[in-house]
Amino acid sequence: MVLNIVIIGGHGKVSSAHDLLDLSDYMQVALHLARLAAGAGHSVTSVIRDPSQNEDITATGAKPRVLSLEDSPVSDFTNLFTETKAEVVYFTAGAGGKGGEERTKAVDYRGALKTFDAIDGVSGKKPRLVLVSGVDVGNEDRFPEHYTEEDKQIALRVRKAIAVWYKWKYEAEKVLVKRTSFEWIILRPGGLTDNSGTGKADIGRTHITSTISREDVAAALLHLATVPSKAAGLAIDMVGGDKPIGPALDAFVEKGVTDWLGQA
Incomplete structure (x- = not known):
């Protein structure tokens, strides 16, 4: 099945909590996703804010479209989704910890709401x-029952170090979980690396001590384009592990139990 796909944040770095602690400049999940999706025969449009990024997008097999999450109106994005007959929209954008709280709010929160x-x-x-x-967004002062003491210590350290990032990711999730007019899924990876993908991960009810490669996150994102509608409304945690990604996602979706513990 060939899909029409739009990636919001087609060149921007997808940051995890671990990335924001050291501000490393890693390869982008969105570019991996575009390459995988286009390679599978899907029609991919990647939204970027800077025309100088066009060449990087076309190299993946995707079509670039210049729009600004901060400045373009909602109608421009609606028109894009309509024009491309989009069947799946990915929101991979983020301020990456740059520009202070106001920019994080503008991109990670208001940009998400605009989408x-x-x-x-x-x-x-x-x-x-x-x-x-x-991973761990929205848990605030609580811990999932499956967290070990090591998980809890990591969570406390990261929540304190990048409180602004957690705040606005959580606020965006709180708005999304109330939406009922379209299908949505939240993928919540742990610390990201530029290691080659293994095709394996731990999915759902994860610990947070393991990292995950951006290539493997991109593979999971592409798989989520075609999972059954039963997946709608689920938040799915993902870290490095030893289970094949596709079957692990399918098994989690079949259970129908979300990883989201927030309060909308």
């Missing part, structure tokens, strides 16, 4: 949204 509203504005069947967030 939600743009999908709402599509007439007829609306595209599925896959939002990239981060």
Whole structure:
């Protein structure tokens, strides 16, 4: 099945909590995703804010489109989704810890809401949204029951170190979980690396001591384009592990139990 896919944040770095602690400049999940999706025969449009990034996008097999999450109106994104007949929209954008809290709020929160509203504005069947967030977002002062003491210590350290990032990712998730007019899924990877993908991971109810490669996150994102509608409304945690990604995602979706512990 060939899909029409739009990636919001097609060149921007997808940051995890671990990245923001050291501000490393890693290869982007979005570029890996575009390359995988285009290679599988899907029609991919990647939204970027800087025309100088066009060459990087076309090299993946995707078509670039210049729009600004901060400055372009909601209607421009609705028009894009309509024009491309988008069936899946990925939100991979993020400020990456740059520009202070106001820019993080502008991109990670208001940019996400702009995307939600743009999908709402599509007439007829609306595209599925896959939002990239981060493991442990929304847990605030609580811990999932499966966390070990090591997990808890890591969570406390990271929550304190990048409180602004957690705040606005969580605020975006809180808005999304109330939306019912379109299908949505939240993928929440742990610490990201530029290691080659293994095709394996731990999915759902994960610990947070393991990192995951950006290539493997991209593979999971592409798989989520075609999982059954039963996946709608799920938040899915993902870290490095030893289970094949596709079957592990399918098994988690079949259980129908979300990893989201926040309060909308």
